[in-house]
Each structure stands twice: as C-alpha cells, then as structure tokens.
Amino acid sequence: QVQLVESGGGLVQAGGSLRLSCAATARTFSNYAMAWFRQAPGKEREFVAAIAWSGASTYSTDSVKGRFTISRDNAKRSVYLQMNSLKPEDTAVYYCAAGWARSTSYPGKSQTDFDSWGRGTQVTVSS
Numbered sequence: 001q002v003q004l005v006e007s008g009g010g011l012v013q014a015g016g017s018l019r020l021s022c023a024a025t026a027r028t029f030s031n032y033a034m035a036w037f038r039q040a041p042g043k044e045r046e047f048v049a050a051i052a053w054s055g056a057s058t059y060s061t062d063s064v065k066g067r068f069t070i071s072r073d074n075a076k077r078s079v080y081l082q083m084n085s086l087k088p089e090d091t092a093v094y095y096c097a098a099g100w101a102r103s104t105s106y107p108g109k110s111q112t113d114f115d116s117w118g119r120g121t122q123v124t125v126s127s
Helices: none
Strands: 004-007 010-013 018-024 032-039 046-051 058-060 068-073 078-083 092-100 121-126
Touching: 004 092, 018 032, 018 092, 018 121, 032 068, 032 078, 046 068, 046 078, 058 068
Parallel strands: 010 121
Antiparallel strands: 004 018, 018 078, 032 046, 032 092, 046 058, 068 078, 092 121
C-alpha cells in the first residue's frame, strides 16, 4: 500500500479558493490512479475527482465541475485539488486515495477502486 498525507485544508469564505496537496510515498507513484473523496458531517464519503496514472484523463462529480481541478506531478509523487468558488456545501473532510492503475485512461470513481487512503484534511467554507 501507499502512504498518503494530505495538506492545504483550512477555513475560507464562500467564493474563496484552496489548494489541497497529497504527498505519496510510493516509488512507483506513476502506476497509481489517484482520487479525492470527501465526507461531510452526518453524510457518507463521496467521490470528488480522480485522475489517471498519466494525468491524461480526469473525472469529477457534477457538483464540482467547473470549480475544482485535479492534477498530479509524478516526479513529485503528488496529487493536487485546486478548489475555486467554494461554497458552504463543500465543507467536509477531504481524503486522498490511491489505487493501482488498471486502465491507462480510466482511474475509477468508486471507493473500492482505491485501496490506500490518507487521514484527511478539513475544509470549512463559511457563508
């Protein structure tokens, strides 16, 4: 498994931006599809965005399209989530996840597609 450490969370006003980072320990980081999930209080953890091992393909949930961008830097063994135009409903703990790439283009969107998880970073958006 891969060890993942998230950073970049915090408190921001609605309309503001944050950039989350996730650092991985895997030497073969480029073999992993990466994703971000989030869990709001009282709700189940949900998919936010994912990126294929090459970075060529990305997917995101409808509620964040046009506002959030996932990217990766394989040389730095890191994945990022740029979050713009934040809304109070984006408030959640955000988790980074890694899964061995089974496809060159499709990273997966289900929690079962990923078997390594970070501890999460809190994002709070005030109205």
